Amino acid sequence: MTFLKKLLEFSGIHPERVRTRWVSSAEAVEFVHEVSEFVEDINKLGPNPLRAKAKEAA
Amino acid sequence: MSTKIKEAVRALLTEGKIKGFLGLREESGNVMPHLFCDPKELDSLSLGDWKKSGDTRYPLNQLMIQLAMAYPDETFAVLVRGCDERGVKELFKWKQLAEDRVILIGIGCPDELAKACECEKPFPDSLIDGPKGTKAENEKVASIDKLELDERFKFWEIEFNRCVKCLGCRNICPMCFCNECTLEEANLVDTGEVPPANPTFHLVRAIHMVGRCIDCGLCEEACPADIPLRTLYKKVGEIISKEFGYKTGFSIDEKSPFNIIEVK
Amino acid sequence: MEFKTVLSFCPYCGCGCGLLLEVLDGKIVGTLPSKTSPVNQGKLCVKGWTVHEFVTSPNRLIKPMVRQNDALQDSSWEEALHLAATRLKEIKEKYGPDSIGVLTSAKCTNEENYVLQKFTRAAIGTNNIDHCARL
Numbered sequence: 001m002t003f004l005k006k007l008l009e010f011s012g013i014h015p016e017r018v019r020t021r022w023v024s025s026a027e028a029v030e031f032v033h034e035v036s037e038f039v040e041d042i043n044k045l046g047p048n049p050l051r052a053k054a055k056e057a058a
Numbered sequence: 059m060s061t062k063i064k065e066a067v068r069a070l071l072t073e074g075k076i077k078g079f080l081g082l083r084e085e086s087g088n089v090m091p092h093l094f095c096d097p098k099e100l101d102s103l104s105l106g107d108w109k110k111s112g113d114t115r116y117p118l119n120q121l122m123i124q125l126a127m128a129y130p131d132e133t134f135a136v137l138v139r140g141c142d143e144r145g146v147k148e149l150f151k152w153k154q155l156a157e158d159r160v161i162l163i164g165i166g167c168p169d170e171l172a173k174a175c176e177c178e179k180p181f182p183d184s185l186i187d188g189p190k191g192t193k194a195e196n197e198k199v200a201s202i203d204k205l206e207l208d209e210r211f212k213f214w215e216i217e218f219n220r221c222v223k224c225l226g227c228r229n230i231c232p233m234c235f236c237n238e239c240t241l242e243e244a245n246l247v248d249t250g251e252v253p254p255a256n257p258t259f260h261l262v263r264a265i266h267m268v269g270r271c272i273d274c275g276l277c278e279e280a281c282p283a284d285i286p287l288r289t290l291y292k293k294v295g296e297i298i299s300k301e302f303g304y305k306t307g308f309s310i311d312e313k314s315p316f317n318i319i320e321v322k
Numbered sequence: 323m324e325f326k327t328v329l330s331f332c333p334y335c336g337c338g339c340g341l342l343l344e345v346l347d348g349k350i351v352g353t354l355p356s357k358t359s360p361v362n363q364g365k366l367c368v369k370g371w372t373v374h375e376f377v378t379s380p381n382r383l384i385k386p387m388v389r390q391n392d393a394l395q396d397s398s399w400e401e402a403l404h405l406a407a408t409r410l411k412e413i414k415e416k417y418g419p420d421s422i423g424v425l426t427s428a429k430c431t432n433e434e435n436y437v438l439q440k441f442t443r444a445a446i447g448t449n450n451i452d453h454c455a456r457l
Contacts, residue, residue: 006297007264010202010290011257030321049211050257077323088358090342093325121344121352125325128346128353196413224368230354280355282365 014045059274060105062187063137066163067316071134076161077132080118080125082106089114091121093134107138111171112139123154135161141175141274143182144307145232148224148270151313155233167191167210169189175275176292178305197294198289214290218260218285222254227277227287228263233270242265260290267291268298269314272307323347329356332370333429335455337361339370350374410446419447426453 005015019038023031071094084104086221094100102183109113122136143162149155164181166188172180172193180191202210226242228234240262241247247254271291272294278288299305312315327342336352340359344352353374357364376382386402387394397405413421424442426435442451 002301003268003294003297004265006301007294009207009259010210010293011214012209013205013257013259014207020274049208049215078325080325087342088329088356089326090329090356091344092327095323108358116354116357121325124346124351125345129323222367224366224371226355226366226371229371279357279364280366282362282367310434 012049016041016045017048060103060187061164062107063087063163064100064103064241066186067094067103067135070102070161071095071097075133076135077129078120078125079135079137079163081137081163082114082118084108085087091116093125105165106139111168115139115274115276115279117230117274118142119149119155119232120230120235122146122160123149125160130156132157133159133161135163138162138164138182138184139167139175139274140180140182141272141307142232142249143184144179144272145274147307147310148233148272148314149235150310150319152235163190164172175273178273179308195295196292198286199293202289202293214257214260215286218256219253220285221256221259222283223247223252223254223259224282226280226282230276230280232274232276232295233272260285260287264290264294267294269304269306269316271295327354332373333398334373335428336367339366341366341370341373343374350377404412414446420450422446422448423452424449426451426457428455428457 001018001020005018008018009015022036026046067081070076071079078095080091080093082089082092082104083099085102089104089106089108092099092102101305104114104247106112106115109293114240116137118136119142122134125132125134133307135141136146143164146155146160150157158242162182162184164184164186166181166185167175167177168189169191171177172191176194176196176198177191178193178195181188202213205213225241241259246262247259253259269309271294273288273292273295275288277291278284278286281287295306304312306314306317325344325346327344330341330343332339332341339362340356341362342354342356343350344354351374352367353371355362355364355366355370362370385396386399388397388402388405389395410422422442424438424446426438430438435457439451442448
């Protein structure tokens, strides 16, 4: 992950757009919390530049 | 520089220590890889300096792997620069070459070439002739690091858009030896689509270069679209060096953090 | 035991990129771009890179074959040429020369392409000739 984040950063993609977290099926509450938080953080970063490219191509 | 090399190889051949020497030969103005089995052939030996220093380098390691597969019990010698030797050291660890079957004939690169390559170590340990050049600064990577995130994205987007998926970078890479390559996997890479997924295609290759890329620059030389691949893979090497303390091709024992498969 | 690289030129398009064929014990095992060729300067396109693959491909036709009962059967030059000539004549007589079209290739030599267009225009009598690169 460390490597991937740095590589993405070098390529112009914000490293915080990728996250890993181990979750077990017994941790339902934590999972929901993690995902909701992630969605909030991502929204703060704004639209992904790759998405804009895909829209342009289409 | 080639006299010392010629003599070293001549000795190995006449003493029967090697079956052949994998080097370069110049004929009718062309430089090409060649396996010298007879000392008489050494008159046409070239070191890959055709019109400029190091302008006709070829992936000799890759050819060495083919020879080793066809003749696993024979010993060969191979011409190596600083980068090639890094490659050979890794190939030993990746079990593609056998340490006791490969003799290295090392040449050092002049400062002009070392600077152009921004080489970490422009001479091999097994140096027979040539200068022990100085390490050059990594300006190409630094110039991209200076850019803002969205500028970087734009930069790479433009570069990768020129890719025609010739796979020259992968084909010429002396460290690429996989029988099944991700870049040709029908499920992952669409056929008939050019440029390939931007930037995913190139980032995937970059990830595969972890612990493999020896910074020889042959990929960038082979790219018909002049994409700064070497700069991207240099960054990969930098990240691995900083985060994992691993420098590709410097150690004979220490394996890359991505080399975890044991081959019995 | 012998390993060498042989300078050759790409048979595909008209660029004429210089390439090196890797030859191990008389067999072509790989392709490398020639760094000393002014045309391509050490670079190749995907077709040039895979030249060695078609040379030794098991799909290559190595003898004349004729389709009988929906399957290709081994034949002889006489039989195959006779069949082709006879059928083309029949089709030309029944449906006219414009019912026949000829498609040539950049992998043919200039001389072969000349003969093919002469054959199409003079022998068959039609202008229906084209080339994979729309020559």
